[in-house]
Amino acid sequence: MPSPEINIDHIAKLARLALTEEEAKSYKAQLSQILGHIDQLSSYPLDAEPSAHAMPVFDVVRPDVSRPGFTQDEALANAPRRVMDQFQIVKVMD
Numbered sequence: 001m002p003s004p005e006i007n008i009d010h011i012a013k014l015a016r017l018a019l020t021e022e023e024a025k026s027y028k029a030q031l032s033q034i035l036g037h038i039d040q041l042s043s044y045p046l047d048a049e050p051s052a053h054a055m056p057v058f059d060v061v062r063p064d065v066s067r068p069g070f071t072q073d074e075a076l077a078n079a080p081r082r083v084m085d086q087f088q089i090v091k092v093m094d
Contacts, residue, residue, distance in 0.1 A: 006031050 008028040012019045019027065072085055081088035 006035070 006028050008019070008024045008031070011031075012024065012027075076082050076085065076087065079087050
């Protein structure tokens with residue numbers, strides 16, 4: 001499939017670029033190469049089924065089993081400051 005004619009002046013106007021003749025020729029050649037590569041890539045058959053991962057992914061989680069947690073004294077054992085069995089922190093907002 002041949003690439004359509006590139007209107008570099010129109011593209012520059014849309015991008016609000018002021019191009020010299022030399023820049024326009026250079027960009028037109030570069031865009032032609034890019035579109036040629038895209039045409040080449042689109043010629044490959046893509047019969048693969050779309051997927052989010054290359055390999056099947058399954059959630060691997062441990063069973064939700066209840067177990068004992070810290071007591072209040074254990075949780076506050078290393079607290080630098082305690083007030084009424086709670087952590088005391090520095091005021092961060094007025």
